[in-house]
Amino acid sequence: MSALRxxxxxxxxxxxSGARAEETVVEIANFTFNPPEVTIKPGTTVTWKNAxxxxxxxxxxxxxFRSKPLDTGETFSMTFADAGEIGYFCGLxxxxxxxxxxxx
Amino acid sequence: MSHDTHDKDGVSRRHAxxxxxxxxxxxxxxxxxxxxKSLGLLDGAAAATTSGFTFLQISDSHVGFDKPANPHALDxxxxxxxxVKAMPQKPAFMLHTGDITHLSKATEFDNAAELxxxxxxxxxxxxxxxxxxxxxxxxxxLERYGKNTKGSGWYSFDDHGVHFIxxxxxxxxxxxxxxxxxxxxxxxxxxDVKDLSAxxxxxxxxxxxxxxxxxxxxWGTDDAAAAxxxxxxxxxxxxxxxxxxxxxxxxxxxxxxxxxxxxxxxQPAPGTAPSPGPMLVPAxxxxxxxxxxSVTYRQGEEALAITDTALADR
Numbered sequence: 001m002s003a004l005r006x007x008x009x010x011x012x013x014x015x016x017s018g019a020r021a022e023e024t025v026v027e028i029a030n031f032t033f034n035p036p037e038v039t040i041k042p043g044t045t046v047t048w049k050n051a052x053x054x055x056x057x058x059x060x061x062x063x064x065f066r067s068k069p070l071d072t073g074e075t076f077s078m079t080f081a082d083a084g085e086i087g088y089f090c091g092l093x094x095x096x097x098x099x100x101x102x103x104x
Numbered sequence: 105m106s107h108d109t110h111d112k113d114g115v116s117r118r119h120a121x122x123x124x125x126x127x128x129x130x131x132x133x134x135x136x137x138x139x140x141k142s143l144g145l146l147d148g149a150a151a152a153t154t155s156g157f158t159f160l161q162i163s164d165s166h167v168g169f170d171k172p173a174n175p176h177a178l179d180x181x182x183x184x185x186x187x188v189k190a191m192p193q194k195p196a197f198m199l200h201t202g203d204i205t206h207l208s209k210a211t212e213f214d215n216a217a218e219l220x221x222x223x224x225x226x227x228x229x230x231x232x233x234x235x236x237x238x239x240x241x242x243x244x245x246l247e248r249y250g251k252n253t254k255g256s257g258w259y260s261f262d263d264h265g266v267h268f269i270x271x272x273x274x275x276x277x278x279x280x281x282x283x284x285x286x287x288x289x290x291x292x293x294x295x296d297v298k299d300l301s302a303x304x305x306x307x308x309x310x311x312x313x314x315x316x317x318x319x320x321x322x323w324g325t326d327d328a329a330a331a332x333x334x335x336x337x338x339x340x341x342x343x344x345x346x347x348x349x350x351x352x353x354x355x356x357x358x359x360x361x362x363x364x365x366x367x368x369x370x371q372p373a374p375g376t377a378p379s380p381g382p383m384l385v386p387a388x389x390x391x392x393x394x395x396x397x398s399v400t401y402r403q404g405e406e407a408l409a410i411t412d413t414a415l416a417d418r
Binding site: 030031032052053054055057059061066068069071072087088089091092093094095096097 | 171172173206207208233234237239241277278279280281282319320321322378379380381382
């Protein structure tokens with residue numbers, strides 16, 4: 001996590017933004033990403049936390065990134081430096097979908 | 105224990121006791137002249153000794169699962185395997201319809217292989233989505249079970265005049281979709297069955313159901329219709345699935361669909377819970393919701409005889 005935060009911070013410095021690195025949490029419960037859509041500033045770290053008794057994973061729609069399977073209570077974090085929309089789904093249960101909107 | 109086919113002579117006390125002994129583990133499948141029927145496990149096994157043969161289906165062992173719904177998933181798998189060992193007639197083989205492991209870990213695969221192998225019966229596997237979440241997204245499974253398979257692990261084989269087809273519908277899944285076979289596998293399937301006589305009994309086994317059980321929980325396969333299209337001309341097609349950890353049947357023309365119990369934990373009936381996650385039941389009730397299946401095939405008969413047996417009768 002600290003490495004990711006440093007990376008996020010570095011990204012912000014490069015961008016010349018004065019904003020602090022932010023974090024947001026997406027909880028996975030009852031086979032749902034909650035909230036299913038989050039809007040964040042560039043450089044924000046998103047942490048997914050699995051609250052279900054079954055593993056889930058985070059896979060970008062075009063498989064640009066993929067988390068390991070998250071067992072109960074496990075987390076996966078990713079920092080989004082660039083503006084854009086990132087759709088993702090659960091690699092085990094692909095009907096579960098979510099979206100990250102990165103907006104300055 | 106569920107009987108699709110009931111003993112027409114009534115149930116003797118001994119028979120009832122035998123059935124109770126078996127209640128709780130799985131399903132015994134019988135191929136009877138082409139169409140599998142689920143029989144009482146011992147019914148099927150006994151009948152098979154005269155003409156035909158019996159194989160078993162086990163599913164969703166989730167080795168490594170330790171959550172409240174069943175903190176000892178390895179123990180219940182062991183109970184299931186003990187029942188296989190205790191069968192008076194050894195089945196021809198077992199089909200494992202996926203989710204062998206919970207998290208595709210090497211230790212989970214090792215524990216499963218050791219325990220399932222102790223039954224001394226050949227096992228034909230297909231993967232579930234839990235078996236391909238290793239770093240190589242399926243490499244660990246294929247290293248163990250991929251010999252003589254194509255793509256993500258599909259294959260076919262013949263036994264006693266029955267054509268068995270193991271399909272993989274858990275790989276390369278797409279956002280928002282259900283289970284998927286994919287174009288390569290469909291092309292292979294079309295070719296695999298094209299020279300078979302229409303009177304050949306066909307048994308298809310895969311992890312996720314090949315019919316739309318409950319799409320909003322992901323219980324279906326997007327391109328199943330294409331696969332079933334290639335099998336339409338056959339007089340007897342039996343489709344065996346796991347994934348939903350409960351018994352369900354459907355007949356559509358010459359095709360009969362059956363989902364199997366898990367040996368690890370039950371899941372709720374469609375739409376009866378906020379999600380399809382593991383269903384917590386009182387500990388004394390757990391084994392009545394887990395089980396194995398036996399299938400008996402008799403030459404000259406249309407239906408396979410299918411027997412689902414729970415690990416305990418209540």
